[in-house]
Structure formats: C-alpha cells, structure tokens
Amino acid sequence: MNLLVIPKVFPRQSVIGGPILIHHRIKNLSKMGYRITVLAPASSDEEHTDRSLDAYCQDIVLIDSPRGRTPRQVKELEATLNRPPFFLSGDGGYNPQLDEAFRSLLAGNFYDAIIAEYSMMGQYLEGAKDIIPRDTMTIISVHECYTQAFRQRVSKGEDISEQAIEKLYDYEFRMYRSVDMVLSLTREDMEVLIRLAPDLKGKIGVVHHGVDTTFYRRPVEKSWNSKNILFLGNFQHYPNVNAVQNFMKHCWERISKEVPDAIFYAIGFAPPPELLALRSNRIIVREGGAHSNVRDAYWKSDVFVAPVELGGGFRGKMLEAMACGLPIVSTRLAAFGIDPVIGEEMFVTDDYNEFTGYVIRLLKDIRLRKNMSALARALSERFDHKNAAKKLDQVIQAYHRKQ
Numbered sequence: 001m002n003l004l005v006i007p008k009v010f011p012r013q014s015v016i017g018g019p020i021l022i023h024h025r026i027k028n029l030s031k032m033g034y035r036i037t038v039l040a041p042a043s044s045d046e047e048h049t050d051r052s053l054d055a056y057c058q059d060i061v062l063i064d065s066p067r068g069r070t071p072r073q074v075k076e077l078e079a080t081l082n083r084p085p086f087f088l089s090g091d092g093g094y095n096p097q098l099d100e101a102f103r104s105l106l107a108g109n110f111y112d113a114i115i116a117e118y119s120m121m122g123q124y125l126e127g128a129k130d131i132i133p134r135d136t137m138t139i140i141s142v143h144e145c146y147t148q149a150f151r152q153r154v155s156k157g158e159d160i161s162e163q164a165i166e167k168l169y170d171y172e173f174r175m176y177r178s179v180d181m182v183l184s185l186t187r188e189d190m191e192v193l194i195r196l197a198p199d200l201k202g203k204i205g206v207v208h209h210g211v212d213t214t215f216y217r218r219p220v221e222k223s224w225n226s227k228n229i230l231f232l233g234n235f236q237h238y239p240n241v242n243a244v245q246n247f248m249k250h251c252w253e254r255i256s257k258e259v260p261d262a263i264f265y266a267i268g269f270a271p272p273p274e275l276l277a278l279r280s281n282r283i284i285v286r287e288g289g290a291h292s293n294v295r296d297a298y299w300k301s302d303v304f305v306a307p308v309e310l311g312g313g314f315r316g317k318m319l320e321a322m323a324c325g326l327p328i329v330s331t332r333l334a335a336f337g338i339d340p341v342i343g344e345e346m347f348v349t350d351d352y353n354e355f356t357g358y359v360i361r362l363l364k365d366i367r368l369r370k371n372m373s374a375l376a377r378a379l380s381e382r383f384d385h386k387n388a389a390k391k392l393d394q395v396i397q398a399y400h401r402k403q
Contacts, residue, residue, distance in 0.1 A: 001112040003034045008092035008118035009041040013052035021119045021209050021316055028389030030056035039102055041065040065097040084167045093119035099124055113137040113396050121177040129178045137399045138179040144311055146172050148192050149303035152310050173197045175253060183207050186337030207392045208337055211319035216326035218377055219299040227262040227363045232300035232317050233396030234269045239311035246276055246307040250352035261362045267297050298324035303362045306334035319352035331357045345375045
C-alpha cells in the first residue's frame with residue numbers, strides 16, 4: 001500500500017514527545033510492506049540533513065516553515081482561508097508552500113491512505129477534500145483536541161473568549177467530519193471527541209502510542225542511593241511548562257524539606273525563561289532531547305513525575321520512563337491510556353498532597369522503588385511500538401475491505 005504521512009514536525013529519531021511516535025509508525029509500517037512518502041515542514045538545518053527515516057521511506061519532501069507571521073498577515077489569511085488564527089500561526093501553522101507540495105503529490109501519485117499527524121495538519125486534507133480520490137482513505141491522527149485544550153486553559157484562568165473557542169470548534173470539527181477516519185491516542189480522548197461531536201462516533205478509533213522497548217530498557221547497573229526526580233518534555237508545548245510550575249508550586253517545598261538530598265531535573269526542548277529562573281543547585285532545568293541523552297536521563301533518575309493538568313493525547317515520555325524502570329507519580333490526565341494498577345504499577349492522584357507524599361515514599365523506600373520499577377517495565381511491554389503499528393495497519397486494511 002502507498003501511504004502519505006503529513007506530520008506537524010519532521011519525525012526524526014532524535015526527538016522527544018509526539019514526533020517519536022510518528023517515527024516508529026513509519027518505521028514499522030515500512031517493515032510491514034507500506035511504501036511511504038513523508039511531507040513535512042522543516043524548521044532547521046538539522047532536519048534537512050537528518051537521515052534517520054531514509055531507509056523506511058520512498059520519498060521525503062521537506063518544506064521550510066514560514067517565519068513568524070505578523071498579526072496583520074494572520075488576519076489576512078484568516079479572511080482568505082476562513083480558518084481560525086490558531087491554524088495560521090505558530091508551530092505547524094498553515095504553509096502555502098506545503099499546501100502546494102501536497103496538491104502536487106496528489107496530482108502525480110496515488111495513495112491508498114493519507115494520514116495527517118496532529119490535527120493542525122488536518123487543514124490540508126480538509127482544504128483538498130474535493131481533489132483527493134474517493135478510494136484514498138483520509139485520516140487525521142488527533143494528538144490533542146484543540147477545543148478541549150482551550151477550554152482547559154480557560155478553566156485555569158486564561159482569558160480566551162467564548163467566541164474564539166466556538167470559532168476554533170467549528171473549524172476543528174469541520175476537519176474531522178471531512179475525513180474518513182479520526183484516530184485518537186487514548187480511549188479518554190476518543191470520549192472527549194464524541195462528547196463534543198456525537199455524530200463522529202462511527203468514524204473515531206483508538207491507536208495507542210508505542211515505545212521502543214529494546215532501546216528504552218532498564219539500565220544494566222543502577223545505583224539506588226541517589227534521589228533524583230525527573231520531568232521530561234518538549235517545553236515548546238505549554239502543558240509541559242505548566243506541569244513543572246505545578247510541581248514547584250505544590251510539591252517541591254515539602255519534598256526538599258523531608259528529603260534534603262533530593263534533586264529535581266526538568267529536561268526538554270527550549271525551556272522558557274520562567275523555568276530557567278527556577279534553577280538552583282537542587283533544581284536543574286536544561287535543554288535536552290537527543291535519543292540517547294533522554295535514555296541516559298531516565299537511567300540516572302529515581303522517580304518520574306507527571307503533574308500534568310493541561311492538554312490531551314498520550315504522553316510517550318511516560319512509556320519511555322516505564323520501559324527504563326522508573327517509578328512514576330502522575331495525575332490522572334497524564335496517565336490516560338495506560339490503565340495501570342494504581343499503587344502497584346504507578347501512583348496516580350490529582351491531590352497534590354498525596355502526590356507529594358508518594359514521591360517522598362519512593363525516594364525514602366528503596367524496596368518500594370525496586371518493586372515498582374520491575375512492574376513499570378513489565379507494563380511498558382504491552383505498549384511496544386510494533387503493536388501500535390499493527391493496530392494502525394488493521395484500521396487501514398479494515399477500511400479498504402469495506403470499500
């Protein structure tokens with residue numbers, strides 16, 4: 001089968017977060033016989049020179065991302081395209097050169113399926129719906145429902161008008177209705193989409209995140225005497241910034257008093273000034289994201305924390321931490337899709353007093369840490385990325401059998 005993948009970020013191997021899911025999907029589908037073309041924006045020389053997907057793709061088309069648009073330019077595009085500003089600026093915002101390249105690929109090639117990875121890229125499918133062949137399956141892979149994310153931000157006190165959210169909702173769900181299949185990463189996210197648009201129920205499915213359990217594994221040797229707490233994420237994605245702020249606001253003071261040798265590490269792409277300002281000898285905020293460096297960070301840590309209150313989707317860093325044998329303390333939102341045995345495979349709570357207590361228990365109780373480490377690793381093996389690719393293949397094959 002010929003497959004066209006359109007991701008928001010070029011999914012090279014040396015990334016963290018959602019793009020690594022896409023990298024694994026492409027790699028495994030290729031091994032299953034799919035002939036894959038990737039059409040993606042490129043924002044750096046590193047992406048143009050990266051070769052990590054070459055062996056798995058028939059073709060890779062990279063289009064330079066547009067530089068930041070002025071408010072006036074966004075307003076003009078909004079009037080021309082009839083799309084909300086969110087889809088026209090920032091990370092993955094509308095790129096006319098990418099749109100042109102997409103239409104050129106459609107004119108010269110036939111694809112059995114086209115997958116827009118991240119809802120942001122669904123705008124290209126919606127915009128070209130009249131020229132996509134009827135026997136081409138169109139899919140939007142929803143890593144995060146934007147309407148839900150905006151409502152979460154309002155609930156935390158952010159000033160976003162109801163009119164802006166309604167406009168976002170109208171276009172986001174117009175996109176979903178325009179394609180053949182909508183995929184979410186968790187059952188909970190699927191339920192959110194159905195609650196917001198019950199008419200979509202028959203065309204939404206779940207294909208979980210996956211993790212490379214061969215690469216992400218427990219270290220051969222592990223020191224159990226350190227007390228290192230880790231949060232890892234892409235800080236260009238605001239929910240990850242908010243998670244670190246939650247930990248500092250609600251948890252760190254008590255932990256630092258009861259476990260005076262504890263050290264907190266916040267590692268990820270592009271930490272913003274408000275996180276860099278937190279740095280001290282016991283609070284380490286630094287850039288990080290290369291594949292091997294991420295694994296090393298997991299191996300040197302003792303507890304992984306996920307105090308996430310915003311966003312949706314499936315947090316691949318949770319699976320990576322579990323695969324490396326890290327005990328996890330998480331909010332319910334961050335654990336969506338994993339379904340752990342709470343208190344054995346993972347601690348899950350939205351009460352920050354309990355959250356803090358669990359972190360302290362794990363830091364002080366080596367036996368508990370070792371037991372949870374082994375159970376976390378075993379749970380991660382259910383989510384091996386090969387299984388996730390098989391599920392996606394089943395979705396595509398089932399659609400074509402019905403045609």
